[in-house]
Amino acid sequence: KQEVTQIPAALSVPEGENLVLNCSFTDSAIYNLQWFRQDPGKGLTSLLLIQSSQREQTSGRLNASLDKSSGRSTLYIAASQPGDSATYLCAVDSNYQLIWGAGTKLIIKP
Amino acid sequence: NAGVTQTPKFRVLKTGQSMTLLCAQDMNHEYMYWYRQDPGMGLRLIHYSVGEGTTAKGEVPDGYNVSRLKKQNFLLGLESAAPSQTSVYFCASKRGDSSYEQYFGPGTRLTVT
Numbered sequence: 001k002q003e004v005t006q007i008p009a010a011l012s013v014p015e016g017e018n019l020v021l022n023c024s025f026t027d028s029a030i031y032n033l034q035w036f037r038q039d040p041g042k043g044l045t046s047l048l049l050i051q052s053s054q055r056e057q058t059s060g061r062l063n064a065s066l067d068k069s070s071g072r073s074t075l076y077i078a079a080s081q082p083g084d085s086a087t088y089l090c091a092v093d094s095n096y097q098l099i100w101g102a103g104t105k106l107i108i109k110p
Numbered sequence: 111n112a113g114v115t116q117t118p119k120f121r122v123l124k125t126g127q128s129m130t131l132l133c134a135q136d137m138n139h140e141y142m143y144w145y146r147q148d149p150g151m152g153l154r155l156i157h158y159s160v161g162e163g164t165t166a167k168g169e170v171p172d173g174y175n176v177s178r179l180k181k182q183n184f185l186l187g188l189e190s191a192a193p194s195q196t197s198v199y200f201c202a203s204k205r206g207d208s209s210y211e212q213y214f215g216p217g218t219r220l221t222v223t
Contacts, residue, residue: 096166097169098153098155102152
């Protein structure tokens with residue numbers, strides 16, 4: 001059974017720092033991995049999708065990597081801003097279903 | 111192009127009452143999903159559909175039923191609501207096979223008292 005874990009559960013950093021969020025999964029047989037952002041009381045915004053054949057994807061200040069063999073993905077945020085404060089969720093697409101981590105709550109201090 | 115919409119946005123039910131949540135998408139997507147999100151947890155899949163007229167169980171299907179009579183709509187029903195079903199419900203859709211990303215609705219906050 002696929003399980004997805006995100007560590008840490010919460011992270012607080014000063015504005016301007018670069019940071020890395022981690023996502024690990026137990027079964028390497030995935031189709032893709034997605035990173036989402038969720039603001040309090042709001043829906044989900046897709047940030048990046050990495051296909052199983054890809055190693056990384058970039059969008060602006062965000063870079064996501066995927067290492068299927070080790071069951072790991074990272075989301076790198078460069079030059080963090082207070083507006084980046086949100087909960088970041090990763091999800092792996094496995095057998096028609098997205099299996100989700102519990103998220104990392106990120107706070108960027110001005 | 112509205113994307114994925116959910117109706118209603120909020121609802122309060124008493125234990126034992128029934129209700130139906132409506133999800134609609136205007137992107138001609140084949141796949142549709144219903145998730146629930148509880149505090150401090152990731153989303154869990156309730157039911158999904160890979161095309162009009164098809165449905166399948168996800169991780170937590172008990173207490174829920176679904177129907178996909180039209181391609182653009184996916185309905186989630188609670189026949190006899192229980193306090194354990196208090197949650198935020200998200201609907202999502204996807205174009206086709208697993209190479210595509212899922213698009214999410216804004217969520218429905220349901221409270222069962």
